[in-house]
Amino acid sequence: MNKLDRTAFLPVSKEDMAVRGIEQLDFVYISGDAYVDHPSFGTAIISRILEANGFTVGIIAQPNWRDPESVCTLGEPKLGFLVSAGNMDSMVNHYSVAKKRRRSDFFSPGGKMGLRPDYAVIVYSNLIRRTFKKTPIIIGGIEASLRRLAHYDYWSDKMKRSVLLDSGADIISYGMGERSIVEIAEALRSGIPVQELTFIRGTVYKTHIAPDGDDVLHLPGFDKISTSKELYAKSFYNQYLNTDPFTAKTLVEPYPDDHLFVVQNPPQMPLSTEEMDDTYALPYTRTYHPDYEALGGIPAIEEVKFSLASCRGCFGACSFCALTFHQGRIIQSRSHESLLEEAKKMTEDPDFKGYIHDVGGPTANFRKPACKKQMKVGVCKNRQCLFPEPCPNMEIDHTDYVSLLRKLRALPKVKKVFVRSGIRFDYLINDKDETFFRELVKYHVSGQLKVAPEHISDGVLRMMGKPQNSVYRRFVKRYKELNEEMHLNQYLVPYLMSSHPGSTLQDAVKLAEYLRDLGYMPEQVQDFYPTPSTISTCMYYTGLDPRTMKPVYVARDPHEKAMQRALIQYRDPKNYDLVTEALIKANRRDLIGTGKNCLLRPRHGDTRFAPPKPAANSNKPFDGKNKNGAKHGRTSQPPAPQSRRWTGEPPKKRGKR
Template identity: 70%
Template sequence: MNQGFLPLCKQDMKDRGWDRVDFVYVSGDAYVDHPSFGHAIITRILESHGYRVGIIAQPDWRVKESVTVYGEPRLGFLVSAGNMDSMVNHFSVSKKRRRQDAYTPGGEMGKRPDYAAVVYGNLIRQTYKHTPVILGGIEASLRRLAHYDYWSDKVKRSVLLDSGADIISYGMGERSIIEIAEALDAGIDVSDLTYLDGTVVKTKSLDSVYDAVVLPSYGELVKSPRAYAESFYTQYQNTDPFTGKRLVEPYSDHLYVVQNPPPGPLSQTEMDDVYALPYMRTYHPSYEKAGGVPAIAEIKFSLISNRGCFGGCNFCALTFHQGRIIQTRSHESLLEEAELLTNEPDFKGYIHDVGGPTANFRHPSCRKQLEHGVCKEKQCLFPQPCRNLDADHRDYVELLRKLRDVPKVKKVFIRSGIRFDYLLADKDKTFLRELCEYHVSGQLKVAPEHVADEVLSKMGKPKHQVYEEFTRKFQDMNKKLHKQQFLVPYLMSSHPGSDMKAAVKLAEYCRDLGYMPEQVQDFYPTPSTISTCMYYTGLDPRTMEKVYVPKNPHEKALQRALIQYRNPDNYDLVMEALKKAGRMDLVGFGKQCLIRPRKFSSEKHPVGKQTQGKTKAGRPLQKKPARSVSRKKAGR
């Protein structure tokens, strides 16, 4: 029976009649009991297996007593930095402190430390010398082996070593956390848990480690960018649960970090069970005085229908965290949750999203994956769709139709983003029609990211002509439906491979479309992505070819300013960028020019006449909203 929220303090524990908890979950996020939050899923799963769990949310890491709220747990501590890497949470790409934390009551910044998984782990270890400490969450998952850390500009050791923890549960963790709990409950010492899929452990000897690939040592990685690139690509090729090998990273002759193979994908029944647990579906009431937890607004009336992504964007860490095999919930599970949403007192009739990392992925990309795994050397959609790709939206269309028919539901939106190349690969245009007719809120979020094919190839994205084809088909469908709807393109500057000429090309594209993005995302080198590996090493780990990397902050500012060339504050930067690119032909009075000469720059920049919702070229006018929490969740 659901007894409400799990304990958040010792008194809550006593109110349940407990004298001790089995596990203490230490989280960098505020306690939000909703399945979009990792701590909610893991604690509820443990509860469903009969374990008593207490939560310590955002402890004061400067005070040892902050992690002794419940005393010593019977089985161990679970530690997570939160739904985001703590450094991404704290810093913009320019390494400036952010002003708000969406995962903290009232959006207050500063309630978690930098490198939170390491700090929390050491804080616990200072007081409890022998109690098992298990790391989880995205920060530990993506830093599980030696990794380039953008904020310190160093190759850091596995977070397992720096945190003082005993074991990492990487990926989504539902399976491995129960196996760990059952082993500890059976009296097995945590040091003997060296064999579980989905875990990373440390060992002094490789005598009991079998069938393993030995990576370059940490010492080699620090000295040689090429060794780092080779090691990273070996890891990348072993993220599949069917083909992934055990990996060993040596640190000395008597210290090794061992990554066991990834856990298998959850079946649909298992996915349904995870989302059917008795979540309270909101933040803890103790946060009400502070104004609640802002992140809940983004997901409260959204449905997670899938996890995993075979899109293969090189700047995204999903391959390392959720994997490439799509796992889905059943229609029945999603309809039950939709009915729960309609009973919320503040439900206005709108389901904000039905999706996941990529909304229109509802089954594995090909039929062989659930038996043989994904291809090591090939991507499903890049550089073009694989001939074995099963591009089929029928299940998703059927699901959306059922959700539209739920009583009290006025509209079902799709906001988590779609892969337009996958949509085009489906010869049946039913989904495109129903998408435009029922599921766009005036704007559709898409991610072309860039227009220069040489940059797109480094991003793992399709050629620009594919996006152009999609814009035409999107426009044609809206014409047939007598609708005026716009595309919301995400554009990225300064990605590896983007030189000044490529940046100018992107600016010219914005000119031709007749709009200037309000915000532009600079490439952010986060742990465990191919793009970050390129950024650090200057090498494409897939081919070991050299890659141009814009690292200088001023050059990055130039590339960003080009995309926002109409902003008068950017004039000097745009002029400098055009000079560097040898494109002074874009300074003048013609329609193709980006800026006017200096003495005329105070005059209003000419813009071609536009029909409502369209550019002169007849393409749908594209707008860009403020960056949202959902893009952060996607790991971009």
């Protein structure tokens, strides 16, 4: 990394404050991530936004949650503490979907695991409150944002209250938060008590008196949704329908046992292109704090150091994705000038080798709202832009993205510009103008293009909110044709998901057969992970599709989930027993054997697949027919004993006689 003076970063110690002449900070930001001053990290954006608006901010990164003094190292702030778990929910950061502890943490020095607590927002906030009884605490980031109202918690397997209550914090800034955090800061600076900040968009607060009116929607109380899955599914869907800044109502969730109401104001309005540009033009150092250099640096920076975030938001709205709740469905984009300026700075980095690793966002080829009306009246409440069919009002247009990529390719020192963010192939294949598709294949694929069909069963895809498998097949066919036309040998790497609600063992077998026909076994498979605030997680917990309230099959048993996952990697010898069991349970023994369509060859000595033995003392002569009555190929003698047939294992070498 570049050797930067620590004064280029925000203060992380009393010494840093003294150098800047700061006696008391306005805000102290406590984060579960190491301090990386790069716009891909929420801590950097929020702290730099506050700095640009005249507030002083200090960073306490990964404090020792076992020591109350660790949150006191910068003293008491004038206006409040800001608390975030980091770029990921701390439970997702710590545990795999099988609830096993992960071995490394890319957001910690040297990738070391264990430097933040489980449920970090709650732990940090309670730690602060032990020492600072009345100082305002504002929580935000992905963990607080997606747990802002009552939610199902996969790791404890139960319903949990709003994180606002369990943390003891005063207010949540949810979503991306640039606007709401500045409004909160200015209100606190003007002397308004934090308990009276009930009017700011993009925030959640608690109160003893519930608001009322035509623009207020009262949800069922926590006491009711924690005992009724059907009621929770209905409540969750009402939350989902109120995530658009133009149409959302204020949501009120009662907590009778606490004599409190948790109130969610509508989301902050989308940022304009100018505001997005201003956010990314702030004086980030674009690297980790120099204190981490001796500890091995922060691995997460490698993923984003030479990548450009061109947009945010996603109107794809997949059921298993929390983007609808966090960034929203309205696309917000940066200007070409802003992106080109950042790219030029990138090329001056000594570590830059000529390759821009990515230009995108949640979905790379979304550069503007799906239709013109979205920036005037918001997104449709009861229909999706791409699912189950593309909306006739949607404007499918890659012109701006093509123009941007051409300008980036033309920059001095740039050899190649890759697109590695997710590509919505259904949006792409429905574009009548193939310019982007052709240039994507020709210039922007690094040998492999990653796409996310997720599954091949239309029933499962419907639960996922994804297009039918026929759409993906059209895309694959055209991608192959373009590669052949250009004399390129580039591959598609499909992201696949096992055990999503709606997926039965039979669906998993169909997916395995598809991979067999494709001649491909993925190295990585994503087993469905029930993270807070997604439609899929609601389905997983309730067994109901909240959109229709119809029952959904859910694979909740860990062993069945393991079988579905193993089927996708059926060629891996480690999965032999799981795949065998799955095929038998799915009544697909026809896929076990030596035929060309079989998924599995029985191992030598595995008697589960042997034909039944003849009855003892049977003197009935062999009549040349098999058990179904058909003539056997050889009638002069019975078939060779089972022990001499091919078992799937190579024959053993014989020794010399």
